[in-house]
Amino acid sequence: MSEPPKQTTEIYDVLVVDDQPMIIEAVRRHLQSDPNARVHGCGLALEALARAKDLLPAVILQDLTMTDGHGLDLVTAYRAEPKLAETSVVVLSATQDPQIKADAFARGAADYIEKLPPSLEFVARVKHHAHASRAQKQLVATAVAIARSEEQAEWAETLIFRMVEMARLRDPTETAGHVKRVAGISKILYDAWADIHGVSQAERNNQHELLRIAAILHDVGKVGVRDAILQKPGKLDALERAEMEKHAEIGEGIFLGSRSNLDDPAAEVALSHHEKWDGSGYPKKLRGCEIPLFARITAVADVYDALGSRRAYKEPWPRERIEKFFADEAGKHFDPELSALLLANMDQVERVRDDFPELDLDAK
Numbered sequence: 001m002s003e004p005p006k007q008t009t010e011i012y013d014v015l016v017v018d019d020q021p022m023i024i025e026a027v028r029r030h031l032q033s034d035p036n037a038r039v040h041g042c043g044l045a046l047e048a049l050a051r052a053k054d055l056l057p058a059v060i061l062q063d064l065t066m067t068d069g070h071g072l073d074l075v076t077a078y079r080a081e082p083k084l085a086e087t088s089v090v091v092l093s094a095t096q097d098p099q100i101k102a103d104a105f106a107r108g109a110a111d112y113i114e115k116l117p118p119s120l121e122f123v124a125r126v127k128h129h130a131h132a133s134r135a136q137k138q139l140v141a142t143a144v145a146i147a148r149s150e151e152q153a154e155w156a157e158t159l160i161f162r163m164v165e166m167a168r169l170r171d172p173t174e175t176a177g178h179v180k181r182v183a184g185i186s187k188i189l190y191d192a193w194a195d196i197h198g199v200s201q202a203e204r205n206n207q208h209e210l211l212r213i214a215a216i217l218h219d220v221g222k223v224g225v226r227d228a229i230l231q232k233p234g235k236l237d238a239l240e241r242a243e244m245e246k247h248a249e250i251g252e253g254i255f256l257g258s259r260s261n262l263d264d265p266a267a268e269v270a271l272s273h274h275e276k277w278d279g280s281g282y283p284k285k286l287r288g289c290e291i292p293l294f295a296r297i298t299a300v301a302d303v304y305d306a307l308g309s310r311r312a313y314k315e316p317w318p319r320e321r322i323e324k325f326f327a328d329e330a331g332k333h334f335d336p337e338l339s340a341l342l343l344a345n346m347d348q349v350e351r352v353r354d355d356f357p358e359l360d361l362d363a364k
């Protein structure tokens with residue numbers, strides 16, 4: 001058996017707008033059976049809108065023919081008032097004319113009750129409208145919270161790319177296009193890896209955003225390396241190379257002291273994206289699966305994109321040469337499983353290059 005609908009335990013206000021005090025009294029008597037209902041009366045059409053805006057009731061019970069105005073005009077006025085967007089407006093009238101009933105609904109009334117039905121039915125209908133009003137209120141609150149969190153996500157995204165821009169000021173190869181491609185390719189590799197390792201969809205969804213941002217920020221530690229090193233046209237000597245390699249630890253340092261669940265993966269990728277499967281990488285000479293998965297993935301994506309891009313010292317490599325390189329370096333530079341997955345998904349990976357082409361603006 002399905003569960004009965006949950007009854008509200010929250011106090012709600014009902015505004016009865018009727019020029020006959022006995023109707024207001026009758027409503028009050030009926031609703032005495034619901035301890036959560038608070039009934040308020042208003043006998044003048046001219047005062048009704050102001051009272052409603054003041055009270056913000058869950059339900060308005062609106063009479064049709066009043067001495068100083070018409071109920072249908074008030075229905076229109078309530079519906080035009082943004083403050084009353086969550087209020088259920090119900091017409092309460094002796095009139096049985098179907099045309100008037102239709103008009104009331106057309107103007108936005110939630111219900112039309114012929115006055116007055118038996119208490120049991122009347123109370124049930126008012127409660128139903130109070131419940132609908134609360135549901136509407138919750139819906140609006142949720143929509144506002146989502147809009148707020150979407151706005152905050154947009155701020156975060158903007159700040160991330162500002163960080164990338166800071167790194168690019170130091171190292172012109174770290175463009176927005178490059179990091180977006182590295183992130184896109186990393187996602188393809190992760191999904192292919194997750195397929196093989198039976199990772200659930202929920203877990204993948206969790207990891208996608210973390211990997212994307214960590215991959216985008218893999219080289220952000222370059223902000224801490226001197227221009228003379230980063231922008232040196234020729235080869236670096238051993239000392240200069242050691243200084244350049246510090247960008248991995250500097251990058252990790254930016255994300256230490258974990259303040260969000262993004263910090264740990266971002267720190268791992270920044271620190272370990274130059275480690276090599278055979279232990280010959282830097283800075284810690286980790287080998288095999290000692291290197292965190294996200295860093296192994298980003299390493300493949302980063303090198304793939306560098307090889308396929310134009311640099312001051314080289315033309316983009318053709319696909320066959322890149323494929324040969326990854327086949328040769330499987331188990332040396334790269335996790336052999338990820339090398340194989342890159343080769344197996346090459347068409348998809350190449351499409352990422354089309355999605356995020358190098359803009360002239362980026363490549364300066």
Ligand SMILES: [Fe+2]
Pocket residue numbers: 218219247273274
């Ligand atoms: Fe790097």
Ligand SMILES: [Fe+2]
Pocket residue numbers: 174178218219302
């Ligand atoms: Fe890079």
